[in-house]
Amino acid sequence: MDDEKKFTxxxxxxxxxxxNIRHVFWLYFxxxxxxxxxxAHFVLIEAGAVVVNPFNHxxxxxxxxxxxxxxxxxxxxxxxxxxxxxxxxxxxxxxxHIIGYDGFxxxxxxxxxxxxxxxxxxxxxxxxxxxxxxxxxxxxxVVLTADYRLQRLAVSELNxxxxxxxxMEPSTGKVLAMASYPDFDPNTLAADWSALIADDQNSxxxxxxxxxxxxxxxxxxxLTAAAAYHHMEGYADFTHECTGEAFFDxxxxxxxxxxxxxxxxxxxxxxxxxNTYFATVAMEMGPxxxxxxxxxxxxxxxxxxxxxxxxxxxxxxxxxxxxEIIQTSIGQGRTLVTPLHMAMITSAVANxxxxxxxxxxxxxxxxxxRVTGKNMPRALGRAFDISEAALLTxxxxxxxxxxxxxxxxxxxxxxxxxxxxxxxxxxxxxxxFVAFAPAENPQVAVAIVLEHSGGPRRAMxxxxxxxxxxxxxx
Amino acid sequence: xxxxxVLISRYFFVAxxxxxxxxxxxxxxxxxxxxxxxxxxxRKRRLTIEERMSGAVSSQRGLLVAMHVHAYLIxxxxxGSFSFDAQILTMGATALGFxxxxxxxxxxxxxxxxxxxxxxxxxxLAVGLIMLQRLGTTFPALPQLQLTWFVAGFxxxxxxxxxxxxxxxxxxxxxxxxxxxxxxxxxxxxWGTEVYGARRVWEPxxxxxxxxxxxxxFLFVFYLASALRTRKGIRGLVAPGAAAAAMVLLLVLAVxxxxxxxxxxxFMIMLYISTGNVLLVGSGLAAVSAASVAAYQxxxxxxxxxxxxxxxxxxxxxxxxxxVHALFAIGTFGLLGSGLTRGAPERIPVVVSDFIFxxxxxxxxxxxxxxxxxxxxxxxxxxxxxxxxxxxxxxxxLAAGFTGLLAFQTFMILGGVTRLIPLTGVTLPFVSYGGxxxxxxxxxxxxLQWVYLYNRAx
Numbered sequence: 001m002d003d004e005k006k007f008t009x010x011x012x013x014x015x016x017x018x019x020n021i022r023h024v025f026w027l028y029f030x031x032x033x034x035x036x037x038x039x040a041h042f043v044l045i046e047a048g049a050v051v052v053n054p055f056n057h058x059x060x061x062x063x064x065x066x067x068x069x070x071x072x073x074x075x076x077x078x079x080x081x082x083x084x085x086x087x088x089x090x091x092x093x094x095x096x097h098i099i100g101y102d103g104f105x106x107x108x109x110x111x112x113x114x115x116x117x118x119x120x121x122x123x124x125x126x127x128x129x130x131x132x133x134x135x136x137x138x139x140x141x142v143v144l145t146a147d148y149r150l151q152r153l154a155v156s157e158l159n160x161x162x163x164x165x166x167x168m169e170p171s172t173g174k175v176l177a178m179a180s181y182p183d184f185d186p187n188t189l190a191a192d193w194s195a196l197i198a199d200d201q202n203s204x205x206x207x208x209x210x211x212x213x214x215x216x217x218x219x220x221x222x223l224t225a226a227a228a229y230h231h232m233e234g235y236a237d238f239t240h241e242c243t244g245e246a247f248f249d250x251x252x253x254x255x256x257x258x259x260x261x262x263x264x265x266x267x268x269x270x271x272x273x274x275n276t277y278f279a280t281v282a283m284e285m286g287p288x289x290x291x292x293x294x295x296x297x298x299x300x301x302x303x304x305x306x307x308x309x310x311x312x313x314x315x316x317x318x319x320x321x322x323x324e325i326i327q328t329s330i331g332q333g334r335t336l337v338t339p340l341h342m343a344m345i346t347s348a349v350a351n352x353x354x355x356x357x358x359x360x361x362x363x364x365x366x367x368x369x370r371v372t373g374k375n376m377p378r379a380l381g382r383a384f385d386i387s388e389a390a391l392l393t394x395x396x397x398x399x400x401x402x403x404x405x406x407x408x409x410x411x412x413x414x415x416x417x418x419x420x421x422x423x424x425x426x427x428x429x430x431x432x433f434v435a436f437a438p439a440e441n442p443q444v445a446v447a448i449v450l451e452h453s454g455g456p457r458r459a460m461x462x463x464x465x466x467x468x469x470x471x472x473x474x
Numbered sequence: 475x476x477x478x479x480v481l482i483s484r485y486f487f488v489a490x491x492x493x494x495x496x497x498x499x500x501x502x503x504x505x506x507x508x509x510x511x512x513x514x515x516x517r518k519r520r521l522t523i524e525e526r527m528s529g530a531v532s533s534q535r536g537l538l539v540a541m542h543v544h545a546y547l548i549x550x551x552x553x554g555s556f557s558f559d560a561q562i563l564t565m566g567a568t569a570l571g572f573x574x575x576x577x578x579x580x581x582x583x584x585x586x587x588x589x590x591x592x593x594x595x596x597x598x599l600a601v602g603l604i605m606l607q608r609l610g611t612t613f614p615a616l617p618q619l620q621l622t623w624f625v626a627g628f629x630x631x632x633x634x635x636x637x638x639x640x641x642x643x644x645x646x647x648x649x650x651x652x653x654x655x656x657x658x659x660x661x662x663x664x665w666g667t668e669v670y671g672a673r674r675v676w677e678p679x680x681x682x683x684x685x686x687x688x689x690x691x692f693l694f695v696f697y698l699a700s701a702l703r704t705r706k707g708i709r710g711l712v713a714p715g716a717a718a719a720a721m722v723l724l725l726v727l728a729v730x731x732x733x734x735x736x737x738x739x740x741f742m743i744m745l746y747i748s749t750g751n752v753l754l755v756g757s758g759l760a761a762v763s764a765a766s767v768a769a770y771q772x773x774x775x776x777x778x779x780x781x782x783x784x785x786x787x788x789x790x791x792x793x794x795x796x797x798v799h800a801l802f803a804i805g806t807f808g809l810l811g812s813g814l815t816r817g818a819p820e821r822i823p824v825v826v827s828d829f830i831f832x833x834x835x836x837x838x839x840x841x842x843x844x845x846x847x848x849x850x851x852x853x854x855x856x857x858x859x860x861x862x863x864x865x866x867x868x869x870x871x872l873a874a875g876f877t878g879l880l881a882f883q884t885f886m887i888l889g890g891v892t893r894l895i896p897l898t899g900v901t902l903p904f905v906s907y908g909g910x911x912x913x914x915x916x917x918x919x920x921x922l923q924w925v926y927l928y929n930r931a932x
Contacts, residue, residue, distance in 0.1 A: 010704075013705050025858035035894060043805060057821065131478075
């Protein structure tokens with residue numbers, strides 16, 4: 001009897017356990033389904049961004065396969081590899097700071113998009129074709145966002161003066177042209193290499209557009225104006241009596257050439273680039289206001305740009321003393337920006353306040369011409385409110401119509417712009433100019449810096465020609 | 475020319491594994507279908523269940539042999555020619571002999587056992603050996619050693635039925651299991667040497683390393699199955715609970731945290747199956763979560779692992795190095811992989827043991843890698859299926875316990891190398907290189923089969 005009870009107990013226990021075992025199996029199933037989902041998600045979605053990491057040394061190209069071509073946005077050939085495996089850059093140095101070089105390590109697009117350039121699409125058919133026709137397999141082609149005519153214009157406008165030009169499409173962040181001088185010829189790299197890396201004076205390998213840090217000078221007043229809109233109550237009614245100079249806690253600040261601008265409001269002060277007005281406003285708002293706008297506009301933040309780049313730096317904090325506040329408000333002080341970043345800020349104003357991620361490669365093409373790896377425009381975030389961007393646009397248009405930026409005027413097109421003259425320890429002032437056009441439907445934004453040019457005059461002429469070229473070809 | 479063949483072969487390997495899985499599904503479907511009654515009205519004779527299952531088993535074995543031969547031909551090819559390395563071909567032929575002999579041996583010794591389970595295990599072993607042979611240019615000694623371990627594992631498996639017949643009432647040996655595991659777990663604490671931060675290896679003879687925790691796995695499951703075989707109140711669970719906790723603690727002291735976690739999860743699974751008490755298991759999991767937080771504070775190498783998991787790319791040249799290189803391997807060549815011998819798996823750290831899955835994903839592609847996970851799911855499905863068919867709780871718990879050990883170990887290492895969870899350094903059962911890992915995992919399948927046969931006989 002006892003044995004029988006024990007037996008039925010055991011059987012009951014075993015029956016109860018069956019349901020539990022089923023639950024456990026489903027637990028395993030869910031665990032491993034998560035694994036599968038994770039792998040699929042990684043390989044299909046995330047991997048593309050992960051594997052381009054320079055630490056990934058896979059796909060260095062087969063010995064008998066050729067590196068892919070690099071084309072401009074219109075499909076013109078910019079770089080290709082000869083069957084002898086020699087890399088040829090068709091426009092010599094014109095694209096060098098975008099495309100970079102291959103050989104002696106890699107830089108630029110050649111480095112960042114190495115994986116695409118060495119990925120042999122339809123490899124089986126390409127290799128079969130190789131056997132039959134002797135045409136070696138080729139990596140995918142990479143198509144830039146830049147157009148070669150505009151790029152050559154930018155390079156010739158720069159005309160071998162030290163500095164940089166960035167031309168951007170405000171609504172997408174596409175880099176339409178990017179020039180930097182000094183430069184070098186990627187076709188003769190082998191012969192020039194030791195001289196290039198030894199040239200500390202000119203540093204020709206440096207892409208000044210993305211890696212050059214310059215004091216912004218008056219182009220920073222765009223941000224001081226935005227801060228005033230945001231942080232100063234009654235800025236619209238605020239006026240200032242400019243006598244050409246002003247004193248704050250005994251520290252003197254002067255307008256350019258000590259010009260007295262008389263009674264100015266924000267728009268007028270911006271148009272004539274009145275230093276004393278912006279210093280007064282900055283003292284009124286306090287340094288945190290400027291720090292806040294710097295944070296919003298992507299200062300001190302690394303940029304995942306396809307080319308080597310540095311982030312602009314803004315170091316003033318709430319403890320800054322008077323001298324630093326007034327200097328910073330007019331773009332002197334310790335603030336440093338790259339031309340690329342100024343182009344991004346200008347584009348953000350043009351784009352209703354949304355700052356876009358800049359990019360230089362639009363897509364890759366497989367051997368049969370199918371588009372792969374399409375880069376889509378991506379917003380980094382909101383730099384300005386819509387009404388703030390509208391105000392900045394208005395005062396930038398005013399600067400062209402009735403202010404210091406008048407040489408950038410184009411008949412029938414409303415251009416929005418700001419001039420800058422940046423004092424620096426190294427010599428004559430740097431000339432800055434940022435602009436976008438048409439103001440009501442922006443197609444193009446430009447940022448130019450010319451080292452030690454004394455002022456923005458030439459940069460304005462260049463901008464005018466570049467904008468006209470873009471608007472005429474669009 | 476040969477590289478075209480390697481590229482085309484990628485599709486073949488995907489086909490091998492997918493058809494293998496499909497045949498597994500057909501096997502299960504046949505097994506579950508009601509016995510067919512002879513139907514005179516249809517002229518076509520319908521296959522019996524047994525015939526359908528045998529058909530699936532045979533085609534799986536054919537696929538395994540095809541994959542093995544195909545892969546060895548690719549590996550043995552001398553680049554740029556159509557000639558082959560004789561040494562690798564000999565190795566391939568020997569391994570093929572092993573696979574065929576193993577198929578015959580299990581059919582003879584384990585008559586009427588679950589052939590689907592054997593096949594799945596052998597497929598995993600075959601894939602592991604192929605990958606080790608592929609890495610033979612960097613690790614020349616390993617393929618041969620691995621094959622030796624296969625033989626040792628199968629030899630042990632063939633002895634299991636005999637051994638368990640000699641010990642007729644294995645369910646009553648609770649204390650013996652407990653004592654033996656205590657001794658084994660102390661060994662690495664006293665004589666252990668450190669490997670990747672864990673004092674888990676003991677070298678009784680120079681060059682022959684041995685992980686006592688691998689052997690303790692058996693004792694642990696046997697102990698818990700016998701202790702939990704009868705229904706107990708909370709009070710009755712104190713002793714097994716304390717014993718299991720002590721074992722886990724000893725592993726923690728040996729800094730074998732991965733092993734400790736696997737043991738603990740297996741304990742939770744067996745506890746749940748035996749008692750069905752969600753509250754108990756829930757509080758156990760809560761306790762281990764608290765313990766993990768404490769361990770995180772205590773062990774620097776654990777903190778490094780978590781850092782590497784959260785943002786491997788920010789620590790690419792130290793903490794994140796391993797996982798980043800695994801992700802490069804998995805991600806670079808996409809769904810079909812680079813083709814066998816065309817990738818760069820030797821760049822992956824610890825590639826022959828912990829990270830072998832990344833190497834497989836790199837050269838065979840993500841589809842094949844996912845297929846491999848499918849085979850693991852089949853293995854655990856069969857494990858649970860065997861546990862379900864047991865009339866006696868002791869045997870059900872044994873089967874479920876070993877299945878649990880394998881499942882959690884597999885999940886932890888696969889989750890680790892794919893960055894689903896923080897990495898814990900354990901081997902991938904059946905695939906990674908490793909003496910004790912291979913022998914022990916193969917023996918676990920042997921025990922599962924023995925339980926299966928025992929229940930068919932009774």
